[in-house]
Amino acid sequence: MDKLAPVMDDPRRKDNIRTGIILALLAAASFFGFFAKVYFFR
Amino acid sequence: MSAVIDNHAPAHGHDSHDHGDHHGAPHGLMRWVTTTNHKDIGTMYLWFSFIMFLVGGVMALTIRAELFEPGLQIVSPEFFNTMTTYHGLIMVFGAIMPAFVGFANWLIPLMIGAPDMAFPRMNNWSFWLLPPAGILLMSSFLLPGGAAGVGWTMYAPLTSQMGPGMDTTIFAVHLLGMSSIMGSINIITTILNMRAPGMTMMKMPMFVWTWLITAYLLIAVMPVLAGAVTMTLTDRHFGTSFFNAAGGGDPVLYQHIFWFFGHPEVYIIAIPAFGVVSQVIPAFSRKPLFGYASMVYATSSIAILSFIVWAHHMYTVGMPVAGQLYFMYATMLIAVPTGVKVFNWVATMWKGSLTFETPMLFALGFLFLFTLGGFTGLVLSLVPVDVQLQDTYYVVAHFHYVMVAGALFSAFAGVYFWFPKWTGKMYDEKLGKIHFWLTLVFFNMIFFVQHFLGLAGMPRRIPDYNPQFTEFNQISTIGAFGFGLSQLLFLYILLKAIKSGKPAEQKQWDGADTLEWTHLPTPMPYHTFENPPTVK
Structure with missing residues (x-):
């Protein structure tokens, strides 16, 4: 088995996780926001 | 790209950046199941998309075989409907999108000098959601009532009337959407956080820029599609009436939601194709890309405009004239940044030292035919014309010029362009050129005549037709x-x-100037840029 990609030990890993979480929240907001808009304000 | 590369970095042979690759690539099936390596995952995306391209292609041939003569010969009308539906779904979500995600996986870390994608394990998951989604999609054909014959747009209220094949299709779309969203998060994070020192945003290769913009589009609109199909699911099984007029809902609401996703989706497919062509044309013109900054702004403008034009897909639903006029003018506006891009590609070639190897031939095929597809799009943006041509073969011809001659030709250009770098082997140039000319001629045989069929009034998605359309x-x-x-x-x-194949050179193409050509040996080591290069 090969080692994990070298990026796993990268010092920028924390920044990456922070950016990733913000983007995931944006995606979630798009899903639930649109759903809620259609549900409540048709 | 406008970056100047640090010449102190090694350009030949084994690269000191790559001391980590002595681990080499693991072997066996588990290499592919457990891999977190962006190159392996890129390769899997590309092969998956090619397999799905063949599956979707067989469906297209079934459609075309049935339409060889008027009357019903080969398949039932219901099965014909499932063929048009799954051909569209598979080509869009299973073939074209994964192909460009494959390019993104392979190339973005290499082009910005990053050691890998930012989230390698999530990258593995993004890919491995695709095969189950593909199987789920195809399993629809085995369920009672067969697959869903609703069209790739999955319009209500037809979706309420289908058998369980509709549910598997909805779940497959959910999985494909999750994969795309995770892939996009990975791509944006990689580009924003992991560029090599000196690789400023405005020095990034155009391909990287196009994927950054595309990934934002995906994050914005894939959840909307997920919402639309989830509402369809709850309408079918949980007593809601989002799109059911009998319960107070509105089927046209579905069309608005779908096309709010669907139009940006067109650019999700087209913009990475622009990125590939923007790397290939300068390389074979031996000149930098003309108007790099204007290309970035034009691509961003296209992406922003793509959010505000969705209802041009539904002019005939009965919207107010003011709405039709707004969507018509907004759609025509997209021609401006698109024109900037086409102008810049042509200007890149102007007085260039041109050669016409296979990647360049496909890029030029893209340039001519995508422009033609864009032009018929402009024709269709005109409300009075669209009212005549809505749901005719003119529309089929238009979007195949964009999807096949646009996206697929660009993908072929990209595969031929980077294949020597990826594999270390050179393809047969003569056969590559034969492939291009055959593809070009047959493509136009299929779709150019469909403009005339549409103008004469032949409707799409119908297995039979008036004998006047036979020839x-x-x-x-x-x-x-x-x-x-x-x-x-x-x-x-x-x-x-x-x-x-013969061994490829480290820099197979004279004019290629991005980091993967200038800084890495051919074939590439398994891990690259563990120590980032410096870009001046």
Whole structure:
């Protein structure tokens, strides 16, 4: 088995996780926001 | 790209950046199941998309075989509907999108000097959601009532009337959407956080820029599609009436939601294709890309405009004239940044030292035919014209010029361009050129005549037609089978090159100037840029 990609030990890993979480929240907001808009304000 | 590369970095042989690759690539099936390596995952995306391209292609040939003659010969009308539906879904979500995600995986870390994608394990998951989604989609055909014959747009209220094949299709779309969203998060994070020192945003290769913009589009609109199909699911099984008029809902609401996703989706497919062409044309013109900054702004403008034009897909639903006029003018506006891009590609070639190897031929094919597809899009943006042409073969011809001559030609250009770097082997140039010319001729045989069929009023998605349309349909069907066979030649070219291709050079193409060509040996080590290069 090969080692994990070298990026796993990268010092920028924390920044990456922070950016990733913000983007995931944006995606979630798009899903639930649109759903809620259609549900409540048709 | 406008970056100047640090010449102190090694350009030949084994690269000191790559001391980590002594681990080498692992072997066996588990290499591919557990891999977190962006190159392996990129390769899997590309092969998956090619397999799905063949599956969707067989469906296209079924459609074309049925349409060879008027009357019903080969399949039932219900099965014909499932073919148009799954051909569209598979080509859009299973073939074209994964192909460009494959390019993104392979190339973005290399082009910005990053050691890998930012989230390698999530990258593995993004890919491995695709095969189950593909199987789920195909399993629809085995369920009672068969697959859903609703069109790739999955319009209500037809979706409420389908059997369980509709549910598996909805779940497959959910999985494909999750994969795309995770892939996009990975791509944006990689580009924003992991560029090598000196690789400022405005020095990034155009391909990287196009993917950054595309990934934002995906994050914005894939959840909207997920919402639309989830509402369809709850309408079917949980007593809601979002799109059911009998319960107070509105089927046209579905169309608004779908096309709010669907139009940006067109650019999700087209913009990475622009990125590939923006790397290939400068390389074979031996000149930098003309108007790099304007390309970035034009691409961003196209992406922003794509959010505000969705209802041009639904002019005939009964919207107010003011709405039609707004969407018409907004749609026509997209021609401006698109024109900037086409102008810049042509200006890049102007007084360039041009050569016409296979990647350049496909890029030029893209340039001519995508522009034609864009132009018929402009024709269709005009409300009075669209009211006549809505749901005719003119629309089919238009979007195949964008999707096939646009996206697929660009993907072919990209595969031929980077294949030597990826594999260390050179493909057979003569066969590559034959593949291009066959593809070009057969493509136009299939789709050019469909403009005339549409103008004469032949409706799309119908298995039978008036005998007056026979000749053009026969030309189109012969072209389709020729096109399909030509793609088997492509497979042969790839397999032959992998098995017995001549060794490729470190910088196979004179004009290629991005980091993967200038800084990495051919074939590439398994891990690259563990120590980032410096870009001046």
